[in-house]
Amino acid sequence: MKDLSERSAQFTDSVIRRMTRISLQYKALNLSQGFPDFDPPKELTAALAETAGSGPHQYSITWGAQNFRAALAEKQSRCMGRAIDPEKEIVVTCGSTEAMMAAMLTVTNPGDKVIVFSPFYENYGADAILAGAEPIYVPLVPPEFRFDPDVLEDAFRQKPKALILCNPSNPCGRVFTRAELETIAALAAKYDAYVITDEVYEHIVYAPQRHVYFSSLPGMAERTLSCSSLSKTYSITGWRLGYIIAPDRIIEAARKVHDFLTVGAAAPLQEAAVTALRFPQEYYQSLLDEYTEKRSIFVTGLRDAGIPHIPPEGAYYVLADISEYGYKSDLEFCETLAREVGIGAVPGSSFFREPVNHLIRFHFAKKNETLYEALNRLESMRKKMLRGQEN
Numbered sequence: 368m369k370d371l372s373e374r375s376a377q378f379t380d381s382v383i384r385r386m387t388r389i390s391l392q393y394k395a396l397n398l399s400q401g402f403p404d405f406d407p408p409k410e411l412t413a414a415l416a417e418t419a420g421s422g423p424h425q426y427s428i429t430w431g432a433q434n435f436r437a438a439l440a441e442k443q444s445r446c447m448g449r450a451i452d453p454e455k456e457i458v459v460t461c462g463s464t465e466a467m468m469a470a471m472l473t474v475t476n477p478g479d480k481v482i483v484f485s486p487f488y489e490n491y492g493a494d495a496i497l498a499g500a501e502p503i504y505v506p507l508v509p510p511e512f513r514f515d516p517d518v519l520e521d522a523f524r525q526k527p528k529a530l531i532l533c534n535p536s537n538p539c540g541r542v543f544t545r546a547e548l549e550t551i552a553a554l555a556a557k558y559d560a561y562v563i564t565d566e567v568y569e570h571i572v573y574a575p576q577r578h579v580y581f582s583s584l585p586g587m588a589e590r591t592l593s594c595s596s597l598s599k600t601y602s603i604t605g606w607r608l609g610y611i612i613a614p615d616r617i618i619e620a621a622r623k624v625h626d627f628l629t630v631g632a633a634a635p636l637q638e639a640a641v642t643a644l645r646f647p648q649e650y651y652q653s654l655l656d657e658y659t660e661k662r663s664i665f666v667t668g669l670r671d672a673g674i675p676h677i678p679p680e681g682a683y684y685v686l687a688d689i690s691e692y693g694y695k696s697d698l699e700f701c702e703t704l705a706r707e708v709g710i711g712a713v714p715g716s717s718f719f720r721e722p723v724n725h726l727i728r729f730h731f732a733k734k735n736e737t738l739y740e741a742l743n744r745l746e747s748m749r750k751k752m753l754r755g756q757e758n
């Protein structure tokens with residue numbers, strides 16, 4: 368038989384989701400794929416139950432149900448500091464995952480270049496390949512994960528069509544400062560590039576850092592496709608609700624791409640999620656308070672267990688340094704960790720363009736009791752994993 372597409376041969380299945388399968392196989396506590404083990408807010412599950420009875424159960428408007436877009440526009444206008452037109456400036460997607468893919472397909476032609484910071488959320492590499500675009504990787508240098516403005520300008524000199532900006536960043540937990548974002552903005556304007564942002568952790572930013580929406584910088588709204596989702600903010604990763612916000616010229620094209628990719632996001636879930644979009648401001652503060660506590664529990668536990676790590680400024684991931692164990696492959700380390708210690712983690716190499724093999728990623732979007740249990744197990748990591756090496 369003929370070969371399958373070259374495009375599908377260019378990337379592997381997701382390492383993150385593979386680690387979830389390995390965690391299940393060894394009955395490990397899964398700190399790999401970033402989703403909560405706690406329930407969404409009760410008001411939201413109650414709204415879902417009601418929608419199950421009342422509907423809608425048929426397709427919504429392809430670019431998003433009218434009441435969902437209205438509620439989203441109201442919330443995001445407040446957050447992003449500009450009036451967003453629900454009729455012209457939003458397309459509702461199946462998660463930020465589809466939003467990012469649709470944004471990439473909206474902006475790029477095959478052969479176009481896109482700047483991607485490394486480490487990166489692993490979908491961006493596959494998105495670029497699927498769109499036929501060519502990534503130019505710009506390192507965020509550990510342990511502080513800052514970029515060198517000269518290296519970034521070198522990348523812009525290669526005339527990219529767009530830059531992908533994950534802020535707050537998965538996996539490294541960076542929250543870019545206003546000054547850093549202004550550097551990116553100046554280059555995007557100078558070299559006339561679009562900026563596609565992934566801001567799914569916009570509400571999980573630890574003090575004293577603050578989230579600055581890229582599109583809110585002077586002159587940037589017109590060239591920014593702001594992608595985000597409800598997955599992390601309302602603990603509903605399985606609902607698959609996301610969106611792109613951009614000027615109408617861009618949204619007009621993005622709607623067509625989205626329509627032929629998926630037709631639309633689930634209508635009953637959009638209906639129920641209107642409840643979440645109307646939550647008062649206190650909801651976002653209590654979400655942040657909870658994650659601040661989880662972060663503190665987890666990084667304190669790692670410190671006490673003697674596991675070197677980089678505390679995040681935002682999102683809910685921690686990169687831990689496994690250099691001392693001497694494994695050549697971080698994938699092998701993570702498989703052994705799942706089997707011997709009962710903890711699922713993601714090999715850092717899946718996020719880096721550079722040959723980085725000494726970092727693994729844990730996430731802490733878990734009930735506090737799950738985190739304490741995970742930390743109990745991790746206390747034995749040194750003993751078990753070093754011994755594993757000797758065998």
Ligand SMILES: Cc1ncc(COP(=O)(O)O)c(C=O)c1O
Pocket residue numbers: 401461462463464465488533536537565567595596597598604607608609
């Ligand atoms: C940076 C980033 N973008 C997108 C996603 C996926 O978001 P969604 O569930 O909205 O597709 C994740 C999930 O972990 C993520 O970390």
